[in-house]
Amino acid sequence: MAIKLYNTKVRKKVDFEPIDPDNVRMYVCGPTVYDRAHLGNARPVIVFDTLFRLLRHTYGADHVTYVRNFTDVDDKINATALARQEAGADGTLEDLIAQRSDETIAWYLEDMAAVGAMEPTQMPRATQYIAQMIAMIEDLIAKGHAYAAEGHALFRVRSYTEYGALSGRSVDDMIAGARVEVAPYKEDPMDFVLWKPSSDDQPGWDSPWGRGRPGWHIECSAMALDLLGGAFDIHGGGNDLQFPHHENEIAQSTCAGHGFANVWMHNEMLQVEGKKMSKSLGNFFTVRDLLDQGVPGEVIRFVMLSTHYRKPMDWTEKKRVEAKIRLTQWFRATDGVTASKQVPKAVVVSLVNDLNTHGALSAMMSLEPSDLKAAMQLLGFPDAEDVDWFRHGIQMSSIADLPYTADAIAPLLSKWQYLRDEADYAAADELKRKIEACGLKLSVGAAGPNAEPTADFDPAKLEALL
RNA sequence: GGCGAGUUGGCGGAGUGGUUACGCAGCGGAUUGCAAAUCCGUGUACAGGAGUUCGAUUCUCCUACUCGCCUCCA
Secondary structure, eight states, X not given: OOOEEEETTTTEEEEOOOXXXXXXXXXXOOOBTTXXXXXXXXXXXXXXXXXXXXXXXXXXXXXXXXXXOBBOOOHHHHHHHHHHHHTTOSSXXXXXXXXXXXXXXXXHHHHHHHTTOXXXXXOOBGGGOHHHHHHHHHHHHHTTSEEEETTEEEEOGGGOTTTTTTTTOOHHHHHHHTOSOOOTTOSSTTOEEEEEEOOTTSXXXXXXXXXXXXXXXXHHHHHHHHHHXXXXXXXXXXXXXXXXXXXXXXXXXXXXXXXXXXXXEEEXXXXXXXXXXXXXXXXXXXXXXXHHTXXXXXXXXXXXXXXXXXXXXXXXXXHHHHHHHHHXXXXXXXXXXXXXXXXXXXXXXXXXXXXXXXXXXXXXXXXXXXXXXXXXXXXXXXXXXXXXHHHHHHHHTOGGGOOTTHHHHHHHHHHHHHHHHTXXXXXXXXXXHHHHTTTEEEEEETTEEEEEEOTTOOHHHHHHHO
């Protein structure tokens, strides 16, 4: 089935035709590793992970290369390292910077794994590509698209006539907007930094322009070239990166003589209860915060996939609750079931249509268990057999296989059943009321009475009932 | 100020030039000692105005409103 993707570059959906079906190549802008990933950071990760899975499903698992970088050259990382040094931490500033990056990367991978994201094929770090960046800058200068000035290297925006095409802006309009940094060493206010000088307390590398560090944009161009070649298939990221980051990447790579990405994909932003997530509004939280609050990663993933990636996604408490209910039903339906070999067509049809994940989830509402399981696997949901919170709930509802409170619950449920069998409903209801006061919820299924713990479950109260 | 996206039933959220998803909630029913769960049934909504058309929620233009980006931020 042909995949259609919305290409920001041409502002419409296009049939996706890989340059090489045996090696489909995708680059996604990764995080700056200075702190825990917030919920908004998880959106592109989940979106492009889903695309990665779809591409693997379509072209074969070994025929897709997915590169996502780590930006580990950044002033916020430096600031943390410097603060630690001043607080008396051992090691050089370089060590402390590396330490901060390393721990942040470990957190990131842990949190993203929790929401079901596979690791990309390659995860290059900016600090490993300094030489390639310098080479590319030198090439741009040699070709007249960049220049050195006062320890900086700058991209000459006026030398690239297509500048602004991706984001639909013109250089003149932007200057009219007057929100550009004016600097004496710039030929034109729109020119952006490829390389900048470092002071002694900042990390730096030797370069033809003196000791310094790369600007933000050049790393993606250099890494993509090295790992994916001069032309590749898909470049993704949040739509806040469209300008200037992606515009600048295009300018750099194109002027260096490379084809760069054919398809540009941008996900919309995340909101929380209808508002932008921000520290000042007090609605800012990380993926780890949610996980620690007991929100399972697959619930986060479900909520993310329930809105199309090109629409703003509103994270709400209500959606979180509904997602968990839905997933519980699906896990219940697929527990112990063998997945179908083929993913149901209705699900694939939605996904290949510009990653209509909501449509896919909708189609999954009416599937047979084995088909549902196959679809869930394609979308990156774990198997029911591997989900701890789900297993725990099942265990609690099975009299034969209860955890530590089994001895307490079993006789109580037996007694309740006995009273009901005897039609002594007044006594049965009274007992039910007491048991439920302990935070258990009673129900009657085909196999007999069940007890499921609620959030208020208190084993101590249960012990007291005996 | 510049650029862009969006506005669908009570809510969430797809999609389509004519037959109008899906989920939640609601309502009716089955079942149930009562519940829960489950099952069946049930809802013609597409911001406003103008235009194109035999016909527009779907295309074009205008208006209103919302949101995002332009500044470290996915």
